[in-house]
Amino acid sequence: MGAEIHVHRHDPIDQINPTVYGHFAEHLGRCIYGGIWVGDDDRVPTEDGIRMDTVELLQDLDMPVLRWPGGCFADDYHWEDGVGPREERPTRRNMFWTQGRRDIPEEPNTFGTNEFVRLCDMLDTEPYLAVNVGNGSPSEAADWAEYCNYDGDTELANRRAEHGVDEPHDVTYWGVGNENWGCGGRLSPEEYAEQYRRYATYMRSFNGMMSDAEMELISVGHISEDWNRRFLDALAECSEWVESPYELMEHMSVHRYYEAGGDTEFDDEEYYRLLARSRLVAQDIDNAVETLGVYAPDNDISIVVDEWGVWHPEAKNTNGLEQENTVRDAISAAGVFDDFHERADVVSMSNIAQTVNVLQCLVQTDEDSAWATPTYQVFDLYKDHMGATSLExxxxxxxxxxxxxxxxxxxxxxxxxxxxxxxxxxxxxxxxxxxxxxxxxxxxxxxxxxxxxxxxxxxxxxxxxxxxxxxxxxxxxxxxxxxxxxxxxxxxxxxxxxxxxxx
Missing domain, CATH: 2.60.40.1180 (Golgi alpha-mannosidase II)
Incomplete structure (x- = not known):
């Protein structure tokens, strides 16, 4: 007996936000250096140091949003290191990942804010910036927002103009930290709530007075229901004088990776086990929605799954998290997208990890060429869902x-x-x-x-x-x-x- 699919056109769920088909690029392995940015290397066509074979592949996907600079890297990244004349930018540590063609834990800062936004312009995509909560400060985050989004006569706005960018970048999406329960500081939910309140207050104030773009803030969530409950409860306590502390966020994020067997070596049981584990993404969304329904029923806070995908054991921090990307991985992504569509009323964005060369990437490169992975083909096949109304x-x-x-x-x-x-x-x-x-x-x-x-x-x-x-x-x-x-x-x-x- 064959399968049957029943489409109920008179039971619409909601519009599928195009940003559900978002992407994620971190300073990790060969994602940025080698995969996107090659500087003066003339082995591939470039524009402003960005390799155009990668760009041309990504352009065909109508990419809606790109998250950067991390990931774990974001919580040790200081944005001012990556602006201004490249020859004057400092080389810093990358304490989380080896990266680039030399596979070393160093960050040259040749690809920074303006290069990233230039890439987004090439792709006609929205930039999504993750600020440093791990060892940064609310002032540093607000300064970054001012540099990116203010069209006035302040030192930072003028500095952006001196760097060759007269018009504001108008960045809408701002993540307040990354996995601060883990690599972003190992904060307890209560500690993160206190940090989130401080950061969000400054960034919200900047948004209200000075931002050219309407900024949306994304809090760090967890796949643990208890962590999310404690975070939301503590946020209310430390902001009790505010009419609604949950107005400090538009979105809450969750991350989910999964694996079973190796990247190319797996048996039939492991094939199905990986598909079973991919269904945890939907469970994570449902649990987060249920928790938000208890604590913030009157606030329209949506879910952002800003890291998801297959993480095989072959991908290690010492090899830049590289792995082969198979048909099995692509089939799992198709199922996850079906789950996102079913939850179009609560999922506002997702960002597969990662765009180029890393984990379940869509594009792989070598010194001379770039090519699409099987997962890329699923994104391409599914892209007509973007902006459409999801149906039961x-x-x-x-x-x-x-x-x-x-x-x-x-x-x-x-x-x-x-x-x-x-x-x-x-x-x-x-x-x-x-x-x-x-x-x-x-x-x-x-x-x-x-x-x-x-x-x-x-x-x-x-x-x-x-x-x-x-x-x-x-x-x-x-x-x-x-x-x-x-x-x-x-x-x-x-x-x-x-x-x-x-x-």
Whole structure:
């Protein structure tokens, strides 16, 4: 018996914020140095030191937002080191990661705020900055906001102009720290609440008086319900004279990584175990929403999953967290996106870790070329969901049970959205053996198939992209049977991802 997908067009969930398809670039390994920034290296085409082969690949994804500079790196980063003439910028430590082509724990600061915003301009994407709470100060954070967002006659605004940037950067998204329960200082929830109150107060005051852009603040959350409860409770106590202390934030973040087996060496059980663990992302969102509903029911605080993805054991801090990126990883990402769409009313952003060369990256590079990974292809296939209205989608399918995991693995995962008169359905057949006849039921009685595509047909789940084979992971056409009554059927190959557009 095949799987059935029921799309309820009259049960909209909410708009899928385009920033759900966001990205994350940290000063780690070859993400920035080598992957994005190569300076005067003439082995690849560059513009202002940024390698254009990477940019051109990312431009095709319509990237909505890019988080920087970390990650753990953010909580030991002092932004003033990375502005001004590059030859005058100091080389500092990178106490968390080796990076660059020399694979050493040093930060040359040749890629700083203005280079980052220049990259965002090239990509037509929104910058998202994470400020230093670990060993920084509220004054340093407010100064950074002033340098980026004030269009007046202060020393910092004038300094930005002296650095060649006359107009403000108008940065909207500001993360107040990163994993401050861990690498960002090992703060207790109560300690972070006190720090968050101080930082948010200064940044909120700057936003109200001086910022050209409407700034949105993102607090650090945790996958532990207890940590989030204690943080929110302490924030209320240390801000009790404020009418609503939760007005100090627009978003709360959670991070989730998962793995099972190696990056390319894994058995069938580990294949399904990784997919089961990827479902923890949805649980983390639900738990955070439930906690916010208790403490801040009258505040519209959304969830930002600003680090997520596969972290294989091959990725270590001494190798720049590099790993191969396989079809299995890409299929897991498709399922996570289906979960995000189902929660479009509460998830405002996500940022996969990371954009180039690191962890579940979308682009890999060597000295002479750049190429797309299988996960890149999922982002490309799914991008028509951005800005569309997510629709209630029910999937009737068999499931694979994985021992000792809290979730089983539905063998078909799917989501649907509607925009500009078109219905867009994406689905994954996650079974390792055999195609699946998937019936998609809608109420479009006279529906016609506009477009259909499939990823990873006849490719093993352990296959990964290289410069030589990257084009073989691109989408192909797939035949869809139209019954003429709002029902279509697609024969989804084993371990594949499919999209169908109807009107």
């Amino acid at each position: 989608t029910v999937v009737d399918t068999e499931a694979e049970t994985v021992e000792d995991e809290p979730f089983d693995v539905p063998l078909v995962s799917a989501s649907a959205s509607e925009q500009d008169g078109e219905l867009f359905v994406t689905l994954s057949n996650r079974a390792l053996d055999g195609s699946e006849a998937v019936e998609i039921n809608t109420d479009l009685d006279d529906a016609s198939v506009v477009e259909s595509a499939v990823l990873f047909d006849d490719q093993d789940v352990s296959e990964y992209s290289t410069d030589d084979n990257a084009d073989t992971f691109e989408a192909d056409d797939i035949e869809v049977e139209n019954h003429g009554d709002g029902t279509v059927v697609v024969d989804a190959p084993a371990s594949s991802v499919v999209s169908v557009t109807l009107e």
